[in-house]
Amino acid sequence: LPLSFAQTRLWFLEQMGGLGSTYHIPTSMRLRGELDRDALVRALDRIVARHEALRTTFAQVDGAAEQQIAPADVGFHLAEHDLRERADADAELGSIMAEEARAPFDLEHGPLIRGRLIRLAADDHVLLLTMHHIVSDGWSMGVLTQELGALYGAFRRGAPDPLPALEVQYADFAAWQRRWVEGEVLREQADYWTRTLGGAPELLALPTDHPRPARTDHAGAMLRVELDEELTGGLKALGRRHGTTLYMTLLAGWAAVLGRLSGQDDVVIGSPTAGRGRREVEGLIGFFVNTLAVRVDLADGPTVAELLGRVKERTLGAQHHQDIPFEQVVERVAPARSLSHGPLFQVMFAWQEMTRDGGLALPGLEVGRVGAAPADVQAKFDLSLNLRQAGDRIVGSITYATSLFERETVERWLGYLRRMLEQMAADEGRPVERLALLSADERSRVLDEWNGTDAPYPADACLHELIERQVERTPEATALVFEGELLTYAELNARANRLAHHLRSLGVGPDVRVGICLDRGPAMVAGVLAVLKAGGAYVPLDPGYPAERLAYMLADSAPAVVLTQARLRDRVEHAGVPVLELDADVPAWASMPSTNPGVEELRSHHLAYLIYTSGSTGRPKGVAIEHRNAVNLLGWAGSAFGDGELERTLFSTSLNFDLSIFELFAPLARGAAAWLVDDAVALLRSPADVTLVNTVPSAMCALLDAGALPSSVRTVNLAGEPLPESLVQRIFAETGVERVCNLYGPSETTTYSTGVAMRRADGFAPHIGTPLQNTRVYIVDRAGEPVPVGVAGELHIGGAGVARGYLGRAEFTAERFVADAFSGQAGARIYRTGDLARWRPDGTIEYLGRMDHQVKVRGFRIELGEIEARLREHAAVRECVVLARQDAPGQTRLVAYVVGGETAGAEVLRAHLGQTLPEHMVPAAYV
Numbered sequence: 001l002p003l004s005f006a007q008t009r010l011w012f013l014e015q016m017g018g019l020g021s022t023y024h025i026p027t028s029m030r031l032r033g034e035l036d037r038d039a040l041v042r043a044l045d046r047i048v049a050r051h052e053a054l055r056t057t058f059a060q061v062d063g064a065a066e067q068q069i070a071p072a073d074v075g076f077h078l079a080e081h082d083l084r085e086r087a088d089a090d091a092e093l094g095s096i097m098a099e100e101a102r103a104p105f106d107l108e109h110g111p112l113i114r115g116r117l118i119r120l121a122a123d124d125h126v127l128l129l130t131m132h133h134i135v136s137d138g139w140s141m142g143v144l145t146q147e148l149g150a151l152y153g154a155f156r157r158g159a160p161d162p163l164p165a166l167e168v169q170y171a172d173f174a175a176w177q178r179r180w181v182e183g184e185v186l187r188e189q190a191d192y193w194t195r196t197l198g199g200a201p202e203l204l205a206l207p208t209d210h211p212r213p214a215r216t217d218h219a220g221a222m223l224r225v226e227l228d229e230e231l232t233g234g235l236k237a238l239g240r241r242h243g244t245t246l247y248m249t250l251l252a253g254w255a256a257v258l259g260r261l262s263g264q265d266d267v268v269i270g271s272p273t274a275g276r277g278r279r280e281v282e283g284l285i286g287f288f289v290n291t292l293a294v295r296v297d298l299a300d301g302p303t304v305a306e307l308l309g310r311v312k313e314r315t316l317g318a319q320h321h322q323d324i325p326f327e328q329v330v331e332r333v334a335p336a337r338s339l340s341h342g343p344l345f346q347v348m349f350a351w352q353e354m355t356r357d358g359g360l361a362l363p364g365l366e367v368g369r370v371g372a373a374p375a376d377v378q379a380k381f382d383l384s385l386n387l388r389q390a391g392d393r394i395v396g397s398i399t400y401a402t403s404l405f406e407r408e409t410v411e412r413w414l415g416y417l418r419r420m421l422e423q424m425a426a427d428e429g430r431p432v433e434r435l436a437l438l439s440a441d442e443r444s445r446v447l448d449e450w451n452g453t454d455a456p457y458p459a460d461a462c463l464h465e466l467i468e469r470q471v472e473r474t475p476e477a478t479a480l481v482f483e484g485e486l487l488t489y490a491e492l493n494a495r496a497n498r499l500a501h502h503l504r505s506l507g508v509g510p511d512v513r514v515g516i517c518l519d520r521g522p523a524m525v526a527g528v529l530a531v532l533k534a535g536g537a538y539v540p541l542d543p544g545y546p547a548e549r550l551a552y553m554l555a556d557s558a559p560a561v562v563l564t565q566a567r568l569r570d571r572v573e574h575a576g577v578p579v580l581e582l583d584a585d586v587p588a589w590a591s592m593p594s595t596n597p598g599v600e601e602l603r604s605h606h607l608a609y610l611i612y613t614s615g616s617t618g619r620p621k622g623v624a625i626e627h628r629n630a631v632n633l634l635g636w637a638g639s640a641f642g643d644g645e646l647e648r649t650l651f652s653t654s655l656n657f658d659l660s661i662f663e664l665f666a667p668l669a670r671g672a673a674a675w676l677v678d679d680a681v682a683l684l685r686s687p688a689d690v691t692l693v694n695t696v697p698s699a700m701c702a703l704l705d706a707g708a709l710p711s712s713v714r715t716v717n718l719a720g721e722p723l724p725e726s727l728v729q730r731i732f733a734e735t736g737v738e739r740v741c742n743l744y745g746p747s748e749t750t751t752y753s754t755g756v757a758m759r760r761a762d763g764f765a766p767h768i769g770t771p772l773q774n775t776r777v778y779i780v781d782r783a784g785e786p787v788p789v790g791v792a793g794e795l796h797i798g799g800a801g802v803a804r805g806y807l808g809r810a811e812f813t814a815e816r817f818v819a820d821a822f823s824g825q826a827g828a829r830i831y832r833t834g835d836l837a838r839w840r841p842d843g844t845i846e847y848l849g850r851m852d853h854q855v856k857v858r859g860f861r862i863e864l865g866e867i868e869a870r871l872r873e874h875a876a877v878r879e880c881v882v883l884a885r886q887d888a889p890g891q892t893r894l895v896a897y898v899v900g901g902e903t904a905g906a907e908v909l910r911a912h913l914g915q916t917l918p919e920h921m922v923p924a925a926y927v
């Protein structure tokens with residue numbers, strides 16, 4: 001006798017081992033009153049005699065599994081325990097129950113149904129019955145209890161077996177199923193499933209609390225679920241209006257919640273179906289239950305009504321094609337298989353309309369529940385929601401895999417389900433993605449509590465004023481160190497002031513741009529200060545950049561004048577922009593006053609600088625930063641770092657990267673010294689006596705590799721790229737550094753927006769910390785709704801650091817800088833970073849990567865999309881994909897897969913990257 005398809009799958013699973021009690025179907029009941037033990041035993045024996053399934057065992061014969069059926073008189077395997085004399089009867093009962101739940105079944109030798117009768121007192125018993133799923137299902141349990149009631153009642157009265165004989169047995173069904181599967185009906189059903197499930201996502205990527213184990217672990221736990229009368233009534237009414245059953249309505253809500261949690265708009269949910277479509281099998285005990293994989297399409301922002309329509313269509317389709325065993329569906333759809341999760345779906349929704357579990361009724365006995373819960377809950381799926389109607393309410397449970405989820409998380413999600421259903425019932429015209437998941441408490445936690453970063457700062461001050469105040473306090477202190485040369489605050493200030501007065505005479509003032517194309521040195525620093533003091537905004541034009549890029553930035557920023565030097569003049573001299581050589585023998589401003597110019601009309605909302613960053617189109621955009629933006633950053637720096645830390649701050653970053661803002665201004669606003677070098681790698685050539693290094697992780701790696709991090713360094717700031725754990729460990733292991741700060745932020749919100757400081761004793765923090773002062777972070781989904789803790793969304797940044805926008809690019813500005821919907825402050829804006837992140841339960845932020853097609857190497861953004869576009873322009877290239885892989889910190893491999901044109905990839909990369917990359921970034925090889 002062959003096995004049914006479902007049995008075959010379970011048989012295989014059991015052969016693979018490790019299932020434990022996952023497929024046990026237990027029931028327990030308390031019997032109060034006078035029990036006729038003999039009638040009970042006869043009734044149980046009779047049930048086993050009636051149902052071949054309960055006498056079945058499985059054997060491997062010539063490589064194939066077979067059913068073997070024992071004679072009808074084998075009897076029911078009932079163990080009896082007498083606890084009447086035991087003082088510890090309760091404890092003993094508990095351990096008997098636990099033992100019963102766990103004791104394995106032997107599929108080869110049986111029995112596959114067993115029971116225990118525990119006598120607690122003459123009129124008090126507990127009956128435990130356990131079947132293996134391979135011979136039964138939930139419906140079967142209903143058949144069993146019903147027959148048990150009828151037989152017990154009859155035998156107790158001395159009457160004969162009242163039950164009609166069974167027409168067919170399970171093995172007949174299994175054989176029929178095998179034949180049927182060859183047929184035409186089956187082909188049609190199979191087509192339906194391959195059509196509807198083809199291309200479905202392999203995994204519903206729920207945000208788990210723990211990483212998914214390589215092999216599914218069946219340990220589970222269970223929570224009760226109850227929807228009150230009001231909600232149940234609302235859902236019924238909603239269903240009436242849209243022609244959906246409660247099952248469909250609940251499934252729609254559950255799918256919507258799962259979609260939001262996973263960020264997927266294509267969600268497959270399993271649903272059991274009784275599999276008893278033919279009348280002859282209704283009264284049988286056996287494994288009939290089948291599983292339907294219902295795929296719910298959440299794409300294109302359906303309203304509640306539209307989603308109900310979609311779910312209705314899908315569930316009707318599924319039910320119409322439910323005869324084909326799930327095992328066959330899996331085989332035909334052939335999804336990618338993994339031992340770490342079930343095929344096709346990982347979340348179950350069971351609506352128990354199809355079990356006919358009327359409960360056990362035994363004449364003369366009061367049948368009740370047994371107090372103690374079963375010892376182990378088994379989780380066959382990531383999540384299983386089991387609901388049924390109980391009077392005017394909907395009740396049930398949710399079972400979750402404890403290897404993946406914490407109880408609090410699942411409790412929270414149940415709250416989301418309830419809120420989702422409430423809002424669906426309340427308003428069917430709204431788009432489902434706009435319905436709020438979070439409770440008021442959670443919402444205020446992520447929107448306000450975790451953004452409670454208000455701190456006073458001199459919002460009216462300008463960047464250079466902070467420095468001018470230091471000049472007054474400590475004129476003789478060292479402000480700048482460069483190649484052994486020291487400049488005091490007074491000297492630097494005087495030098496900048498003379499130039500500033502001259503710039504004023506050239507028409508520089510508020511919001512007027514001034515280019516800076518200078519070698520790194522005191523003149524560059526004085527130039528930057530002079531521009532600010534004259535009321536203007538500086539535009540860094542790093543002479544290391546390719547000529548084409550410099551030309552672009554010059555044309556785009558349209559500076560009134562460019563500060564440069566003789567050596568570099570020809571790099572910036574074109575299109576009629578006046579240039580000023582700062583290294584001229586007799587500068588025009590030599591005799592200008594050395595006092596602060598004090599520009600009357602300058603306010604902190606005027607521009608301080610313009611830093612170019614390549615946006616998602618690849619055409620660099622000038623980020624326009626106002627004084628007040630940068631002043632807040634410095635306010636944060638002033639409280640986050642001690643005097644000793646900033647005392648001698650390495651200034652190694654190009655002015656064209658906004659890390660330079662911190663390195664130059666944080667020390668100068670504090671009376672400390674900026675230690676200027678060409679770049680971080682310059683430390684390899686000549687060590688510097690610095691206390692703080694602020695750079696990108698890849699540069700830090702290079703310094704460690706060369707053992708070139710000065711021993712005077714106490715604090716390391718790392719920013720601009722994801723910070724690898726190994727790097728932090730190396731820093732603490734190989735140097736005397738006391739604090740490592742991971743700082744995160746795009747140029748558009750003024751250098752740093754979140755951060756975390758790690759002390760040696762703390763070790764690595766796997767996150768980017770919390771919002772800095774006067775900064776607000778929102779993590780939102782596609783519809784702009786705040787996502788729950790743990791769920792990935794786009795990181796939006798609001799607060800004092802938000803830039804004015806992109807210079808001369810109103811459209812882009814409007815797209816990326818939008819109104820802050822959550823701060824409640826009139827006119828507040830946020831910047832949409834395009835970064836993916838999620839909240840951790842403690843309010844820190846985990847950075848997950850870019851949403852778009854972009855990589856960053858040494859702080860420099862490279863647009864893969866643009867490289868692809870260039871490749872496609874090449875005559876020989878028909879198709880291409882460009883991927884980026886970080887081989888090691890500071891070492892990124894771009895791989896271009898090109899169809900057509902053997903050498904085109906290398907050619908285009910060489911030509912394109914050659915023009916794009918700053919000079920210090922040397923491609924290792926074009927292969």
Ligand code: AMP
Nearest residue numbers: 719720721722723743744745746747847
């Ligand atoms: P930019 O505007 O060039 O400074 O680039 C900002 C982008 O760099 C951010 O949007 C992030 O994608 C990435 N980024 C900056 N800092 C960090 C950090 N600490 N960890 C991970 N990524 C970062």
Ligand code: MG
Nearest residue numbers: 658745746747
């Ligand atoms: Mg940055």
